[in-house]
Amino acid sequence: MKPIIALYKKLPDNLIKRLQQHFDVQLLDNLDLSDPKVIQVLANAQGLLGSGQNVDKNLLAIAPHLKVASTISVGYDNFDVDALNNNKILLTHTPTVLTETVADTTIMLMLMAARNALTVAERVNKGEWTDNIDADWFGCDVHHKTLGIIGMGRIGKAIAKRAYHGFGMPILYYSNHQSLPIEQQMDAHYCELADLLAQSDFVCITVPLTAKTEHLIGRQQLALMKKSAILINTGRGKTVDEAALIEALKTHQIQAAGLDVFAQEPLDKSSELLQLDNVVCLPHIGSATHETRYAMEECAVDNLIKAFAGQLHENCVNPQVIDA
Ligand code: 8YV
Numbered sequence: 001m002k003p004i005i006a007l008y009k010k011l012p013d014n015l016i017k018r019l020q021q022h023f024d025v026q027l028l029d030n031l032d033l034s035d036p037k038v039i040q041v042l043a044n045a046q047g048l049l050g051s052g053q054n055v056d057k058n059l060l061a062i063a064p065h066l067k068v069a070s071t072i073s074v075g076y077d078n079f080d081v082d083a084l085n086n087n088k089i090l091l092t093h094t095p096t097v098l099t100e101t102v103a104d105t106t107i108m109l110m111l112m113a114a115r116n117a118l119t120v121a122e123r124v125n126k127g128e129w130t131d132n133i134d135a136d137w138f139g140c141d142v143h144h145k146t147l148g149i150i151g152m153g154r155i156g157k158a159i160a161k162r163a164y165h166g167f168g169m170p171i172l173y174y175s176n177h178q179s180l181p182i183e184q185q186m187d188a189h190y191c192e193l194a195d196l197l198a199q200s201d202f203v204c205i206t207v208p209l210t211a212k213t214e215h216l217i218g219r220q221q222l223a224l225m226k227k228s229a230i231l232i233n234t235g236r237g238k239t240v241d242e243a244a245l246i247e248a249l250k251t252h253q254i255q256a257a258g259l260d261v262f263a264q265e266p267l268d269k270s271s272e273l274l275q276l277d278n279v280v281c282l283p284h285i286g287s288a289t290h291e292t293r294y295a296m297e298e299c300a301v302d303n304l305i306k307a308f309a310g311q312l313h314e315n316c317v318n319p320q321v322i323d324a
Contacts, residue, residue: 003308004065006031006041008050009072012294015301022305023047033058042066049304056080060087070304072296074098074287076317077209077236088324091317092303095154097295098287102206103158105286106234107166109258110202112280113230115139119277140228140255142167148200149173150193150216151207151235152182159204160186172196197224202232209236219244222253230256234286237262246272249279260286 005023007016008031019025026041031053033039042063048055051072060066060083069084070092084091112118116139123129123137147163149156152175163169164186171188173179174196182188193216197203203225207213217231218241225231231254233240242263248254256278262271265284273279287293299315306312316322 003046003067004041004044005047005049005304006038006045008048008053009297011297011301015297019049019301019304022308031055031059033062047304047308049300051300052078054078055084057083060084060089068092068304068307070300070307072300075208075236079317081318085318085321088321090307090312090319090321092300092307092312092315093317094296094299094303095315097299098292099154099158101289101292102155102234102286103162105260105282106155106159106204106206106232107162109232109234109260109280109282110142110204110230113232113256113258113278114142114202118280142169142202144168144170145201146170146172146199148191148196148203149175149188150196150203150205151175152177152179152188153206153208155206155234156204157182159206160188164188169202172200193221194224197221197229198226200229201226202230204232204234205239206235207239209238213239215239215241217241217245219247222248225254227252227255229254230258232258234260237265242273246276249273249276252278256280258282260284 002022002024005025006028007025008028016025028038028041031038039062044065045063046065046067048066048069055069055078057080066089068090072094074093074095076091076093079091081091120137147169149159149171152173160171160182164171171186172191173188174191174193178190216239222244245257249257258280260282261284267281273281287296303312303315
């Protein structure tokens with residue numbers, strides 16, 4: 001008998017067919033534990049495949065046969081990894097295929113925020129472009145400004161490459177580990193967080209959300225930034241204290257922000273962020289191109305198939321489960 005997997009995301013037909021060669025695929029709309037169908041499927045499921053839903057102790061309690069969870073994302077902050085480890089459930093993710101696309105999104109947000117792209121486009125739409133534009137339409141330069149990158153992982157490096165080679169930006173970075181190749185190839189300088197915040201014209205956050213990075217940027221850290229600085233977040237919303245950021249933007253403690261991620265998603269339309277004209281808010285589109293989302297889905301499907309075949313040697317969040 002093929003192992004049962006709970007698929008909680010719609011996938012293209014060719015990937016579903018591929019899954020069906022290996023598994024008994026049970027499609028769910030979500031992982032809402034109050035839904036009897038979800039409970040019934042999870043009671044027998046050995047695999048999970050999807051994204052954007054919480055997988056916690058409550059879910060694991062009703063999924064006693066679960067062996068592998070494959071998330072269609074690089075981030076896995078919505079999984080209780082300790083609980084997965086305790087239950088010897090392998091977690092796989094899609095870390096490499098979205099790197100370049102998320103780096104593109106980050107650069108786009110830097111440019112949009114620096115050049116007031118949203119505001120000026122809206123003014124054109126409203127018919128306000130009736131003469132040569134004057135200074136209240138101007139933005140600020142990006143090229144050759146100092147970029148501070150918080151989190152020099154795969155995505156941080158792809159941002160650094162674009163910024164250094166494309167825009168001639170000096171790079172500062174703060175990360176868990178120093179990266180000698182980045183220092184040698186791009187003359188990047190490792191800094192303490194406070195120094196990075198004080199010296200950077202643009203600050204990009206690309207760290208994953210963990211207990212250590214939650215509210216990494218709060219009122220104190222925002223106060224260290226230049227008044228002309230622009231904060232970009234394409235990682236996870238909760239790495240920033242959103243209330244403190246709103247305050248800093250309102251009082252012009254910093255100049256602007258470009259945000260793809262928020263403490264609560266989708267962003268509520270009553271959020272104060274949407275009332276500020278020095279913020280660009282995007283709907284978490286970091287990896288959202290047709291090509292990259294397909295590559296993520298394909299990678300997650302492959303991860304699941306290989307994991308069940310005992311052939312997965314990459315993309316494991318908790319490989320110690322395999323060893324155990
Ligand atoms: C997507 C992301 O939002 O991979 C991640 O961690 O944040 C994004 O690529 C996610 O995959 C949505 O399902």
